[in-house]
Amino acid sequence: MIRFENVWKQYDDGFVALKNINLEIQKGELVTLIGPSGCGKTTTMRMINRLIEPTSGTIYIDGQDIAKMNPVELRRNIGYVIQQIGLFPHMTIAENIALVPKLKKWEPSAYQKRVDELLDLVGLDPATFKHRYPSELSGGQQQRVGVIRALAAEPDIILMDEPFSALDPISREQLQEDIVKLQEEIQKTIVFVTHDMDEAIKIANRIAIMKDGEIVQFATPDQILRRPANSFVRGFIGENRLAQRQTAVPTAEDLMSHSIATVSPKRGLAEAFRFMKEKKVDSLIVTDKKQSFLGVVTLKELEKHYHQEHLLVADIADFDVTTLTKDADVTDVAEIFHQRDVSAIPVLDGDRLVGVITRSSMMRGLAEWEFQKQP
Template identity: 60%
Template sequence: MITFEHVSKQFEDGTLAVDDMNFSIEKGEFFVLIGPSGCGKTTSLKMMNRLIPLTEGTIFVDGKRISDYDINELRWNMGYVLQQIALFPHMTIEENISVVPELKQWSKGDIQSRVTELLQMVGLHPETYRYRYPHELSGGEQQRVGVIRALAADPDVILMDEPFSALDPISREKLQDDLIELRNQINKTIIFVTHDIEEAMKLGDRICLMQEGQMVQLGTPHELLTDPANDFVRQFVGGPEGLEVGFDLRDMIEPVELSGEPSHVIDVGATLEETLSALSQDDSIYVQDEKDVIGLVNRQHMIDYVASSLNEGGERHV
């Protein structure tokens, strides 16, 4: 879907913001860019839709160089969600959502139907919200509108640059949950920039951890937790050590009706490291107490546990 081949970006002042990046993002993937401030994650994102020109290398979208696309065609196919919500203040919510469909010359009826569909998708009653103005909405509601505005013209790709970082913790968590639910309804490739490891672990299919313009490790949340490439990854992400305290598999299992012999079973007294190791082999495993199967645990349960534990133990915001 999107491929970086030896991509670098050096600014006029000599700053090498991105240094020889190579990776591919699959269609339908939720791909997270994370790292310390100034590591090049936002620059990498902005090079994808040519907001920032690259210095060396090539970026491909669907096998075609981004430089070979008409710039409007490229950007219309990449919805963009910013931290600074950036809704037009003198436009209604409907008018804000309609901007790109109007530029693409959709019919008025199609635009109205799309606005209704999108507002319903994020739990905002269409007839209540379509005629309101941004200042009449809460921060969380404005950011929901920002997300669906990026979806309005049905792009294949959504670029999200720290979209929730300015929100209060409760609104932020709710929008993360909403995004997970929304992602299950739509088939979009999402590239998400964040400085919050909890957010990355919760949302990402794969995480690209950057340092000083370079990719240090690219992998699933589970891979970064259990097989960090070096000390920087280990310190940035954290890991099973230290999270064992208070770990109880009973808190994560969900009831299940078992028919036949379970394929993969772990004891309820297993350590976090043992559980993570078992889940590296299967997406979900049965949990037994002595000889009785008492439930099921899956990878997402463990990722949520690790992410929330990182947050409770001191948010690793960089």
């Protein structure tokens, strides 16, 4: 749909703002451009409607080189929302919204209906707001009108340059949800500039992360969270956001008990039997001196071989035991209890034993985890 091919931009003062941008945006996709101030987001975006021309390279829309298209025609099919709102002060809200539909020669009844629909969409009562002038609206209200004005003529492409930045968090979330819904319903191709990673993750199909005029990573939010391309991306996402995602469900570490009944592989069976009675458990975890996990010995096996006095724990232990790493999530734990006849699952950090999950430690861990989540 929109394709940048080896696009460079050098401004008149010699500053190179974009260095060889290659980017392909699919039809119906919502792509966010994100990156530090001055990295070239606005420059990239304004090339799509030819408010800025590349120094070299080509931009195609539907396979057509836009440098060869009439810029006025081109812009009529591209909605544009800028941070500074850009409403025309001498036109009413209704006139502002209906501007492009009028240019496209819509019937008055059609664009009047559209104005009402769009105002409703962003929670502005048409009867109240239609006939006001921009200066008679709050900043946030003006910005909402800016957003819907870009949608009014149903363009194929919508460019949005930090459209929600002046909004309060609630209106902002509302509009983010509207955009996602709208996107699903009418499948517009949207290029959306933001500084806010949470916003990008919430609305984007794919995120292009920019730095110093280059695209550092272009991938889905999930891929970016899982596999940040480098330390810049990692820093930009923020370590705590990465961590937050990982603790969205309880992990083995949350569900395990730290009081573990362990035994050395060199112990005799009578000793192991006494440990079990003392700790009131029906299995012991076999570890070496350094607390490395080796296996499990069960009461059942002990009873079976008890009369063979020469045997040691090492001889009867099961060394092929299902274990979990401490960051395994609750579904893995449930799966093991469901599929196997085990009463305790060892939890490892590397090969070191750090805990054990039993059905009761799991229930307790879940309850505590829920409790901690309460505000």
